[in-house]
Amino acid sequence: MPRAEKLTIADICEDLGISRSTFYDWRAKHRAPKCITLPNGSLRVRRSEYERWLASREDIA
Numbered sequence: 001m002p003r004a005e006k007l008t009i010a011d012i013c014e015d016l017g018i019s020r021s022t023f024y025d026w027r028a029k030h031r032a033p034k035c036i037t038l039p040n041g042s043l044r045v046r047r048s049e050y051e052r053w054l055a056s057r058e059d060i061a
Contacts, residue, residue, distance in 0.1 A: 033050050
């Protein structure tokens with residue numbers, strides 16, 4: 001099965017082991033990866049953006 005190019009918030013939360021509320025808190029503080037808002041209001045994150053965001057966190061830790 002090919003890897004999805006766009007991830008759901010649930011995918012990201014599961015991968016990071018965080019709650020949805022934590023993700024939305026990070027998003028409100030501009031600390032989450034950049035999101036795409038779909039016409040129905042759902043959020044998606046490009047896999048490339050997520051991987052870039054994760055790599056940028058390595059230097060901070």
